[in-house]
Every structure is written in structure tokens, then in C-alpha cells.
Amino acid sequence: MTKKKRIQIAVSKFSLPSPRRGSIDLHSGYGWSTERGNEIHQKLQLKRKNENPSYTSEVYISRQFHWEEYLFEIAGRMDGVYAEPLPIIEEIKTCFNIKNLLKTLNEIGQDHPYILQLRTYGYFYWLENNTIPTLNLHLVASHNNEVINYEVQLDINSFEKWLSCRASELVAEARFRERLINLRQKTGENFKFPYQSARFEQTQLIKKIEEAFLENRPIMAQAPTGLGKTIGSLYPSLKEALSRGQQLVYLTCKNSQHQIVEDAILRLHDQGEDFRSITLAAKNKICLKKEPLCNSDYCEYANDHYTKMAYHKVLEKLNNKRKLTAQEIQKVSKLYYVCPYQVQLELIDQVEVVIGDYNYFFSSNDFFGQQLVYICKHPEKPNLIIDEAHNLPARSREYYSCSLSSYTLKKMFEEVIFLPHKLRSEFETLLNLAILTIEKYGLGNYAHRIVLDLNEFMNVENRIRDFVARFLDSGAQVRLEDVVSRLCINWSEFTNSLELAYNSQNEFFTSYHPNPETIKITCCDASKILLERYNNFKHVVAISATLKPFHYYSQLCGLHKKKPRTEEFNYPFPKANRKIILIPQVSSKYKERAKNYPRIAEAIYKIISLKNGNYIAFFPSFIFLDNVLKYCSIPPHFKILKQKPNMEPEEVNYFFSELRNTIKSHIIFAVQGGIFSEGVDYPGDMIIGAFVVGVPLPSLDIEHEGIREYYQKNFSKGYEYTYIYPAMTKAIQAAGRVIRSENDQGIILLMDDRFMQEDFINPMPKDWFNKHPQELISSSILNDIRGFWSASR
Ligand code: SF4
Incomplete structure (x- = not known):
């Protein structure tokens, strides 16, 4: 006898109208407190118990039945049951606007999920006790405790009719899911790397990720720019997830980085790999109204959303798209007058790769997070890639501050x-x-x-x-x-x-x-919260060009308790293409700054005079930048471009179009940690040199000092964790702008005596020097750079 397949489902998820119908009705924009709802529940349950000793709260109820080839296991907890004088099941629902809810209940009637849930409890009770209990929906307004009791009728015949529809629907969904898993596994079996050959370092990255999967440990990989870390991490992670019939969640710290992942996916699609991806957009970006106020009175897309989704088979219509973007979803949603945000949520479960911002999964109250958690609830969990993971400690702290x-x-x-x-x-x-x-x-x-x-x-x-x-x-x-x-x-x-x-x-x-x-x-530290989130995934891959020191990032990313593998990969291009020079004669220490401004300006002038082309000078702050600029003169044919705080995208684009103009040479004055120093590419000759002037140590204020105290107390590394390591990450990211591909050539000038201090050396990539950064000091800077340029193409 073959073993029955199981459908295990909570009563609340089971009790939905079948076929699905109804509107979206959220007073989004007015906040909602689940804690407040729980508090009302608990108070009421206590009151009921005091009034009637036969009242029991949180009564577990479950039922099993066979439907086609499946065994259904449905379970739930009833808010309260009165045993005497007559059986009453009471379900408490808190809501923001009780009159609106009552209106909706009267309009939708028996198809409302609250009513179906209560009827399901009543039906199970009847099966067990052969008595139909009284069913009471107790509505409470969360803001003023106004209450309404709404009696729900249970007609066994009509309930069983709905039950048979719903069970058949769930069986169809389960079969769909089985097919999906089989298809994924098939795709996973023959999943191929999309390039004829991989670079040695990229092959190493893939190998180490696969090894970490076998060891069942997360992996933190520091991989220099140009190694191909996006495809190098995507390929093994997706292949492994597909082999288990599962999904991959790829999180980036900025929306602008989604394109890089989409391009890598396109490469896999081009070689015939059959899988689907979705790039998530925030609610206010994808919403078709001016403001996302999701209720049927205000929004025509919310009105009857579920009915229209089922009637027009909207999800099936999107099924043939391999790459789902906000524009694509909006287009289809407009056509059928459904909510694109909700469509996005419903698609998450069906695609193989979900691309999104960190906050969709790591922030405290994001709705996508809840949906992603839902996909993670499948017995086999998806894999997770955290791109540019060096941003996670600071970003996660922001979510909870x-x-x-x-x-x-x-x-x-x-x-x-x-x-x-x-x-x-x-x-x-x-x-x-x-x-x-x-x-x-x-x-x-x-x-x-x-x-x-x-x-x-x-x-x-x-x-x-x-x-x-x-x-x-x-x-x-x-x-x-x-x-x-x-x-x-x-x-x-x-x-x-x-x-x-x-x-x-x-x-x-x-x-x-x-x-x-x-x-x-x-x-100060969101690592405990992050750690809980990782439990939703089978494997976690954190990648970045700057993840050192590993103990710092693994602690603050919340991965340390999972004993991650840590791997640093070598610079993948010929070292002869890059000249790094350390200039310790310059100091950015606060007391010495004033006398260093003219020296820095002079050094920049002399160095860029040696070769026409584009350069960037990265400073620790705008004030520092302005002070150096005062002393700056530039060679003929050069033009200065100066970064300003909060630049508009058009202004940024203007800088890029200038850099592409090969007739003129440019020097950009920019800040470390800004839009020109991280998450941005300067392919080819767009940039031939970077000056990393000083280290952008955070300001010494009450906030950073509070964080320092915490790190000192908990990790005995207060100053390093608060000031040095985050600042060095910015400096190294800035230096990494010069060489982005094997044909790029360029110079990197590290200008500060701090680059010689031990705590500042720890985060540096191992390929910068053999033993000590002292090796990067030149006794004849201009001659060395001249020699480098004449030896290059
Ligand atoms: S279209 Fe906008 S307002 Fe309407 S339901 Fe969707 S998100 Fe809410």
C-alpha cells in the first residue's frame, strides 16, 4: 500500500473562500499593532474564565481526512470554548475600524475568512461531539474597545460543499507544487556554469561554497572586485537549492545592485536554464495609486482583487515569464485591475530566484519579510545569498533604531x-x-x-x-x-x-x-535578530570585497554562532596592472590636518600630471574635501568634478558622462563611503587612479561612544568595532574602484600614516602586500609611478 501524501495546514490558512474571492482591505498607512491585539485577546480570555468556569481558552482542535491521494491534517486553536450550559465556540477578532469590518462581513457573508474559520471549528466540534455548537464572532475595536457579537450559522450540507471545493483546490495546489519541485530538481541536475571556463579564483569560490554546503555551515567569502562573485555565488547556491526542489533568495543592500544579479540570471537563461526569477519592488514603488491606502473604497485595484485574480487566472498569465519585474507585473495588473503588490507577494512562492533588498527580509516589519518567512516554512528550506554583506551590520542596526x-x-x-x-x-x-x-x-x-x-x-x-x-x-x-x-x-x-x-x-x-x-x-547590535532569520534558510552565503576582519563581520552579521567558514580569495588579475603606493608622510589626524591640506593638494597635482586620464580623490568627509580643494591647482586639460551631499541621479549621471568623454581628463573630488566609492563600476579607462586620503573614522559623539561602550563590554574591541573597521571598509571599497577587469590598469595611493598601524592593517586584503604594508612605501613616488605608466600599455 502506498503511503498517503500529506497536506498539513492551519485552520486559519485552510479557511479561505473557494474559489478565492474578495477585496484587499488594509488601512495601511495607519500602523497596526499585533501586540495590542494579543493584549485584548488575553484580557478577554481571562475575563471569560472568571465569569464562567466552564470556559477554556486556546483549545486545540485537529482533524484528519483523506482526499484523493492526500491525507489532510488540519489543526488550530480556538480562542475560547464554553462547555456549559450549551457549547459555544468564540473567536475573538480585533480590528481597527469595527463598523467597516461589520459592513464587510454583512456584504461577503459566509465567504469571509473569519466566518469560514469559525465554521471549520464548529464542524470539527460537531464531528467529535455530534452537537452543533453556537458560534460567536466577538469583534473588538482596538482603539476604543467597542465590541460587537456576530453570530455565525453552521449548515452542515452547505459547509461540506465548501469543504469539498477547498480540499480539491488545495490538492490542485499541492500537485502543482510537486510538479514544480520535480521540474526544479530536473533543472538542478543539468545546471551548468554559464561560461566556457571560469577564472581560477572564481572556480575556487564555487568550490569553497560547495564544500561549505556539504559541511552544512554558512560561508563568508571576501572576494575582490572583478572575480565574478555574483555568478560565482549564484551558480552553486541556485544549483544546490534546485537539486532539493527549492528556491534561492538573493538580497542586495541597494536596489541599484539588482541589475547585476539580473544580468547573471540572464546569462543562465541564455544557455537554456529553465527557471524563473522575480525582482521585488517596495509597495510605494509598485502601487498603481498615488498612495498605497489598501482598501476597496479608495483603490479600484484592491476592490475584488482576489475575485479578479481567480477569474482572469492572472498568476497563470504571468507563468510564462522567466524574468518578473515590477514593470511587467504592473502592466498585467493594470490590464486586469488587480493590485500589483499583492500579485508580487503571490508570485514569490512560485519562482526559483527571489531578488530583493535587505530590508525585505531583515527589517522589523516588512510585509515581504513575512512572505519570505512563509516560503521558508516549507520543510526543505531555500538558500540565501547576502551580497555586499559588509553593509549588513550598519543596515540592520538602522532597522531597529x-x-x-x-x-x-x-x-x-x-x-x-x-x-x-x-x-x-x-x-x-x-x-x-x-x-x-x-x-x-x-x-x-x-x-x-x-x-x-x-x-x-x-x-x-x-x-x-x-x-x-x-x-x-x-x-x-x-x-x-x-x-x-x-x-x-x-x-x-x-x-x-x-x-x-x-x-x-x-x-x-x-x-x-x-x-x-x-x-x-x-x-548597537542586531545580530541576535539576524541569527533568528538565518534559521529560515538551509544555507547562507555572505559575500563582499571587504569582510575582514572576519570575527567582526561574523559577530555583527549574527553568523558567528553558526560557525561559518571564512574564505578570502586572491586578486584575480595580473598584479603588474596595479600599482599601490602608501604615502605615510601624510596624516589625516585631526590636529595635523591643517598643515597636511596643501601637501595633499600638491601630491595630487604632481601625480595626475604624470598621465592624462580620469582620477578620483576620496576624502574622509566633505569638510576635508573642501579644505584640500582650496589648495588645489590642476594641470591643463584636467577638469575638477566635485561631489556634493545628496546629489540627484541626473547630477551623478552627468559625472559619468564626463568620465566617458575621452578628450578631457578629470579628477573627481569625492568622499569615502559615498555614491562614487561603493557599489559603482568604472569599466575600462573610466578611472586610472584613486587617492584614498585618510580614513573616514566616524565622529566622536554620544551615539558612537554609546556603541563603543557596548562593543567594549561585549567583544572587548570597542574602538576597533565602532571606528576603525567600518572606516577601513570604506577606504578599501574606495581603493577597489580602480581595477574592475583584467584589462584595467591603474594606481592606488593610500595617503595616511594610519595605514601603517596594526588595527588598520587587519582589514586590508591579503593581496595588497606580502607581509606588511611597509612594502608599499616608495622612496621615489613620482619615479615609481612614471615607471609603472611607461611599463603599461
Ligand atoms: S494598488 Fe496600491 S493602494 Fe491599491 S491595493 Fe495595491 S498597493 Fe494598495
């Missing part, structure tokens, strides 16, 4: 005139309360550590939520990014971070900053 400024709130008074007349003064009172709550923590005109009272912030949040409910009930027209929505979002994000800080050990601290008056929650 938060600030509130009274200046921003004061600006909101200007928008009060857009609110309904009767709500204006109440909103002003609320703003004043919020401002007062922030400003009372200021003890003077200086930054200082503070202790925030979580209850106080929760109370203000509750008052804001009350107001939001009245605002929505008033029928007022919701404007784009309206002021009520912004206040609600800002405050609840802060409260969420504060809750996290309260429940953490010592990873967070809070501070007050004057001018403008701001309170901040700083996350």
Missing part, C-alpha cells in the same frame, strides 16, 4: 487646516502632548543619555489611535501622505522600537539631542 523629533511634529501644525474643522483643535492638543513628551527629556542644550518611559509612549499612541479612528469615521478625505497618517506611523514606529529595546538585554540605548530636539533609540 528610531528617532522622534519635536521639530517634525511642530511642522505638522501647518497642515492642520486640511483636517475637518471639528477635529482641528483636538489634533493640535494631541500634537502638543506629543511634543511635550519629547521635550521633557531635554536637560539642557547638549546631547545626553536618557531613560524613556514605555507606558507614557504607549498612552500617547493609544490617544493617537483613538483620534485616527474618529478621523476615518468622520468621512474626511484622506490626502496624500496626510498629517494624521504621518503622526500615527512615526509614533507607532518609535513605540515599537522602544518595546524591542525594553525587551532586549543591553543592545539598545536611548538619548536626547538638541537642535532640533530629538529623542533617539540606538540599536
